[in-house]
Amino acid sequence: MPSYWLMKSEPSTWSWDQQVAKGDAGEPWDGVRNHQAKNYMQEMKAGDKAFFYHSQKTREIVGIVEVIEEAKPDPTAEPGSPWECVTIKAIEPLKTPVTLQEIKAKDSLAEMVLVKNSRLSVQPVTAAEWKEICNLGGVKP
DNA sequence: GCCAACGTTGGC
DNA sequence: GCCAACGTTGGC
Numbered sequence: 001m002p003s004y005w006l007m008k009s010e011p012s013t014w015s016w017d018q019q020v021a022k023g024d025a026g027e028p029w030d031g032v033r034n035h036q037a038k039n040y041m042q043e044m045k046a047g048d049k050a051f052f053y054h055s056q057k058t059r060e061i062v063g064i065v066e067v068i069e070e071a072k073p074d075p076t077a078e079p080g081s082p083w084e085c086v087t088i089k090a091i092e093p094l095k096t097p098v099t100l101q102e103i104k105a106k107d108s109l110a111e112m113v114l115v116k117n118s119r120l121s122v123q124p125v126t127a128a129e130w131k132e133i134c135n136l137g138g139v140k141p
Numbered sequence: 142g143c144c145a146a147c148g149t150t151g152g153c
Numbered sequence: 154g155c156c157a158a159c160g161t162t163g164g165c
Contacts, residue, residue, distance in 0.1 A: 008163095010162095010163090034148080035148095055162085055163060055164085056162090056163065056164085059163085059164070059165095100164080117146090117147085118146085118162085118163060118164065119146070119147060119148090119161085119162055119163065120147095121162090
């Protein structure tokens with residue numbers, strides 16, 4: 001069973017479109033400087049799926065990515081520092097982006113880390129949450 | 142643009 | 154080891 005995650009990015013820094021442009025080569029999710037987020041990335045296995053969330057202006061889940069390379073030292077961090085990153089590739093966009101507003105309005109999704117701890121940039125998602133958001137987004141889980 | 146929440150730093 | 158000060162993030 002793969003695990004599910006949510007990766008958050010400001011579109012002005014790294015957007016879904018940029019991720020899609022990388023194709024199957026994917027892109028290292030570097031630059032994370034938060035221990036909780038790093039720990040979650042270390043738990044990720046190749047083949048795990050994650051939602052790609054745009055923070056700030058639009059505040060919505062826009063697509064689905066897959067982990068293609070497990071955690072390794074972050075090339076943008078100082079050598080010897082503990083920071084690591086995984087590599088992800090875009091799988092498919094949601095037919096309908098799922099907004100933060102919608103998520104907050106659903107009782108079944110109100111417990112998401114996205115709602116409870118909005119500042120955490122890499123988060124776990126439960127299987128039930130994954131299914132529900134895929135349904136809302138118009139894609140197969 | 143504002144402010145709340147959170148993490149980090151540094152003085153003691 | 155505690156806590157105040159500060160910086161950053163992100164929703165509104």
